[in-house]
Amino acid sequence: MSIKKSGIITICGRANVGKSTLTNALVGEKIAIVTNKPQTTRNRICGVLNRGESQFVFMDTPGLHKARTRLGDYMVNVVKESVADVDAVMLLVEPIAHIGEPEKQLIDRIRLLGCPSVLVINKMDTLPQKEQLLEVIEVYSKEYNFTEIVPISAKNRDGVEALLTLLETFLPEGPQLFPEHMLTDQPERQMMAEIVREKLLLSLDKEIPHGTAVEITKFSERDDEVIEVDATIYCEKNSHKGIIIGKQGAMLKKISTLARQDMERFMGTKVYLQTWVKVKENWRDNANLIRNFGYRDQ
Secondary structure, three states, rough: OOOOOOEEEEEEOOOOOEEEEEEHHOOOOOOOOOOOOOOOOOOOEEEEEEEEEEEEEEEEOOOOOOOHHHHHHHHHHHHHOOOOOOOOOEEEEEEOOOOOOHHHHHHHHHHHOOOOOEEEEHHHHOOOOOHOOOOOOOHHHHHOOOEEEOOOOOOOOOOHHHHHHHOOOOOOOOOOOOOOOOOOOOOOHHHHHHHHHHHHHHOOOHHHHHHHHEEEEEEEOOOOOOOEEEEEEEEOOOOHHHHHHOOOEEEEEHHHHHHHHHHHHHHHOOEEEEEEEEEOHHHHHOHHHHOOOOOOOO
């Protein structure tokens, strides 16, 4: 079936509202890393879904937050640039009857854009009384006249199909933007780095994982179809390096095993993964290092 409609839809919202979970739910595959820690996504990640005669291109953005480092500045700029030149915008919020500063900033950008906008109220599974939903809708409706308001649970996929049906009405006529079997615009190397970084976020406590970056220094396929991946994990302090490696290397082994399992699922073949840990002090404030680790201007 040939594609007759295609369009770009941005998913924006504050940190930790479930943007990556929603992107994965919409695309039907895991293309964005998901943790319960804020600011998990650092780059703009593009997810592609072909559905009948329509091609959706979803842009998952970092959470809008107050920047404290150069990397933070980069992430905030990615969000601002992503809410521009798109066919529709989804503002993802939690079911709380209060509009915070990040939401106000994003609503201001949506207002200037003037394209179709959907307020997506996520985490409905956490709402004890569904009547509270009406209060949330009322508060946001007074702030801005959204094209539609849709309550969902991205985690449980409740309401995701209805959301897709709605979004399809916003797609303009046009040819497909990405090849048929392409799920994401992330290069395979970048996906491998993101998988390792997700396992760091899931396995380590507090601030340490946010001070880490992952560089893939080797990505090659052997004759026996095993993919060899060498990953270097950078952290900001020697003490952090010790924690990442763990007692007798136990933590690094755990992170590497979890990452290898996900890589094999993503690539559909065996993966031989080797990991190292190095210290790069204050890399989050070093523009050259930020670029080297794959956080480039979109």
